[in-house]
Amino acid sequence: MTTIGFETHDHHACVNDTMAKAESRCAALDLRLTPVRRRVLELLLAEHRALGAYDILGHLSAEGLGTQPPVAYRALDFLVKAGFAHRIEALNAYTACAHLGQDHAPAFLICRSCQSVAESDTTLTQGRLGDAARAAGFQIEHTVVEAQGLCPACQPQDPA
Numbered sequence: 001m002t003t004i005g006f007e008t009h010d011h012h013a014c015v016n017d018t019m020a021k022a023e024s025r026c027a028a029l030d031l032r033l034t035p036v037r038r039r040v041l042e043l044l045l046a047e048h049r050a051l052g053a054y055d056i057l058g059h060l061s062a063e064g065l066g067t068q069p070p071v072a073y074r075a076l077d078f079l080v081k082a083g084f085a086h087r088i089e090a091l092n093a094y095t096a097c098a099h100l101g102q103d104h105a106p107a108f109l110i111c112r113s114c115q116s117v118a119e120s121d122t123t124l125t126q127g128r129l130g131d132a133a134r135a136a137g138f139q140i141e142h143t144v145v146e147a148q149g150l151c152p153a154c155q156p157q158d159p160a
Contacts, residue, residue, distance in 0.1 A: 015045045021100045040075040049116045050093035090146045107145035113154035
């Protein structure tokens with residue numbers, strides 16, 4: 001899998017494809033993609049950046065879809081459990097899954113300037129962490145990998 005988030009791409013197709021995958025997955029798993037859940041996923045897909053629950057609640061409130069925090073938190077909880085979104089621990093915020101429907105161990109590259117988020121795939125059993133786990137006889141089941149830095153758009157431009 002590739003890193004998705006910082007590169008130029010057809011964002012309209014990206015959103016449409018992800019929404020179609022979410023709808024298909026809900027149908028296959030007998031999950032309800034309610035209007036609020038659908039709208040929250042659309043908001044997360046609108047930009048490849050993390051949004052806090054109160055950012056989302058502001059949109060929902062303006063659109064007449066709810067004014068109380070539990071509305072946003074319930075929708076986000078559903079999206080995370082269904083694999084449609086991820087919680088970005090470092091920002092206490094959420095982002096849409098860039099690899100929806102695929103079994104993966106995501107790693108997040110977070111721009112400290114514009115808060116854009118790129119999602120990449122990692123392998124739990126590879127690298128130094130996998131080596132350390134094997135040496136300790138430990139089986140990794142879940143990791144959270146978040147790296148902060150500057151995205152290509154926020155990096156200082158080389159004047160040369």
